[in-house]
Amino acid sequence: MESKINRYSKQLILINSFFILAWLVVSVFPFIWTFWGSFKVKADFFSRADWMFAVTGVNTLIETGDTSTVKAYVESWTEGEFWKATMNTVIITVSVVTISLFLGTLGAYALSRSTYKYTFWILIAALIFRAMPHITLVSGYLFPFFQLNVWGILPTTIIVLVAINQPFTLWLLYSFFKTVPKELDESALIDGCSYFQAFRFVIMPVMWPGVVTAGLFSMMLAYNDFTVTSLLLNQQNYTMVPKINAYLGTIEHSGNYMWAVSSVVSATAPLFMIIMFFQRQLISGLTAGAVKG
Amino acid sequence: MPHRTFFWFFFPSGLAMLLFIGLPIISSFFQSLHIEPEQILMEVEKCDPFGCKTETKVDIEATTKLQEEQPLGRFNGLGTYGDRNHLALNEIKEAWTNSSSIAEFTDILLNLPFYKALLFTLTFCFAVTPPVVVLGFIVALSVNTITKSLKGPTIFGVILPMIVTPLIGSLVLFWMIDAKGILGSFIQFLFDDPNLSLKSSSQLTWITLIIYGIWHNTPFAFVVFYAALQTVPQDPIEAAIIDGASRYERVRHIVIPHLYPVATFIILICLMDNFRVLEPIIGFAAEGVAQSLSWMIYNDLRSENKMLFGSAGATSMLTIIGVAILLTPVLIRTWREFRTER
Structure with missing residues (x-):
């Protein structure tokens, strides 16, 4: 849509490319650095003598006989039980995404089709709930959960994450369902469908773009959560992020520190792949929030 | 939609929110x-x-x-609210009568745990947000001008800091900034001081945390601005070109006014999200010099044998009041929008 008269001068293109490149370095380089460093030993990644050691791997060569090593990965996954944390993360993420989409689509569809005033108050309440810092909610959970003896297990955390996730999912899907023409399900109602049938046979086939976006955000919340998982799960049930934090607590053991570094890479890589695949949906979701408020 | 149908559609979602967001707030208060x-x-x-x-x-x-x-x-x-670790009413009263100058009084005040945390939380919020908005806007303008085929990968690179969880993001930066890491050594080389460490003084740690905050939040501002840039009307821009407006003038007088509502949205979301800052403090191991309100609650709850529920609950309530104050403009805006919609 670039009009011909709005052409950029050479100078501007040069400055612009330089700026973008610089910005890309700022945002991407830390990850590349960590990825590279995760294959070194601690003496290299945190080199007192020369930071170049992290690139060349001098100490890694001395300690392991090669310039790069997967020792930290192997150890953290086996000895450090990162496989368990990964499994827990997968269980939690899949359950949270499924349940919160199921609840969210039903609720948001109802909100978008009802013309009564209480829908507005529900949406406002959801907005307030969305703004609550998660840690304040966690401080409210702990005591009752201890009393009910449901602290520390995965199902509790899943339900909590689903609930915390609901407000955002509702808003996102609400603005999505608003863009689905009302006439579609109204005609189904006239033809004698009930609301549930209209939802099942008319809305469900067309709602997938919105659901994918909402699912992506639910996934990021469940996958990335630290506050809830670190305080509501016991050590054996830790997911990836609190597990990484737990590795850091034992700095004395120098091997453990590299466990954390390699685990950061293990935890980040799948996320980046998914986002690479669904980038468009992610951006459309963020935009929907901005346009709709 | 009849009330009954609405109820059944909304019931599961509403119940989840009520039980796990509504009740905990009450439970916290209790x-x-x-x-x-x-x-x-x-x-x-x-x-x-x-x-x-x-x-x-x-x-x-x-x-x-x-x-x-x-x-x-x-x-x-309400005793917990007034004790030394929260509003510290007695300590303030005492400091007010005993201190000779305002400076001394503020000094005492800002050494009380709650006010110290409040100061950091607010500083973090208000130091991070403006640069985020400005940088996000510049990056969006800049990405908008590059060739179409390069846009996808560029956007992916730019949004990476936002995707990773704050704990991992801050760790990744922390390992580089560490005195033995690459950036840390570079900074030492730059200032020619082999003992310089960003962890050494509280000011430097605060600055590091704020820089991290900017790094983490800019992608969000970028994405929203970038999307909004696609909706800028082309006609006025072409008219301005014909009238001889420079590129800067076009951005200043057409694009920026168009983006004002989006900018307020970004500012509010940024303030709200940064008000709960917790993970960066843990990632940067900065507990000693920078505590936030969320960190105070976390600290009360993390020891497994002796959790201070009362203290955590009181800090939570005070935090919620803070969020409510920040949230008021959003609520007013949403209400206005909703009224004009009907």
Whole structure:
């Protein structure tokens, strides 16, 4: 849509490319650095003598006989039980995404089709709930959960994450369902469908773009959560992020520190792949929030 | 949609929110009114060959019994809110009467845990947000001008800091900034000071945390601005070109006014999200010099054998009040929009 008269001068293109490149370095380089460093030993990644050691791997060569090593990965996954944390993360993420989409689509569809005033108050309440810092909610959970003896297990955390996730999912899907023409399900109602049938046979086939976006955000919340998982799960049930934090607590053991570094890479890589695949949906979701408020 | 159908559609989602967001707030408040039971002390006479001594010891049996009877502790009313770790009313009163100057008073005030945390939280919020908005806008403008085929990968690169969880993001930066890491050594080289470490002084740590905050939040501002840039009307821009407006003038007088509502949205979301700052403090191991309100709650709750529910509840309530104050403009805006919609 670039009009011909709005052409950029050479100078501007040069400055612009330089700026973008610089910005890309700022945002991407830390990850590349960590990825590279995760294959070194601690003496290299945190080199007192020369930071170049992290690139060349001098100490890694001395300690392991090669310039790069997967020792930290192997150890953290086996000895450090990162496989368990990964499994827990997968269980939690899949359950949270499924349940919160199921609840969210039903609720948001109802909100978008009802013309009564209480829908507005529900949406406002959801907005307030969305703004609550998660840690304040966690401080409210702990005591009752201890009393009910449901602290520390995965199902509790899943339900909590689903609930915390609901407000955002509702808003996102609400603005999505608003863009689905009302006439579609109204005609189904006239033809004698009930609301549930209209939802099942008319809305469900067309709602997938919105659901994918909402699912992506639910996934990021469940996958990335630290506050809830670190305080509501016991050590054996830790997911990836609190597990990484737990590795850091034992700095004395120098091997453990590299466990954390390699685990950061293990935890980040799948996320980046998914986002690479669904980038468009992610951006459309963020935009929907901005346009709709 | 009839009320009945609406109810059944909305019921599961509403119930989840009510039980796990609504109730915890009430439960937090209820907890904040209680305080942990005091430990029951008893005197034990200990005799060894050199004579007898009386020692005060914690009566574990009686204490556990009391804890079982009153798991939440004893009722304390609003006492926890006023104690030294929260609003510190007595300490403030004392400082007010005793200190000779305003500077001394603020000094005492900002050394009280709650006010210290509040100061950091607010500083973080308000130092991070403006650069985020400006940088996000510049990056969006800049990405908008590059060739179409490069846009996808560029956008992916730019949004990476936002995708990773704050704990991992801050760790990744922390490892580079560490005195033995690449950036840390570079900074030492730059200032020619081999002992310089960003962890050494509280100001430097605060600056590091703020820089991290900007790094983490800019992608969000970028994405929203970038999307909004696609909706800028082309006609006025072409008219401005014909009238001889420079590129800067076009951005200043057409694009920026178009983006004002989007900018307020970004500012509010940024303020709200940064108000709960917690993970960066843990990632940067900055607990010593930078505590936020969320960190205070986390600290009260993390020790497994002695959780301070009362104290955490009181801080939570005060945090929620803070969020409510930040949220008011959003609520007013949403209400206005909703009214104009009908």
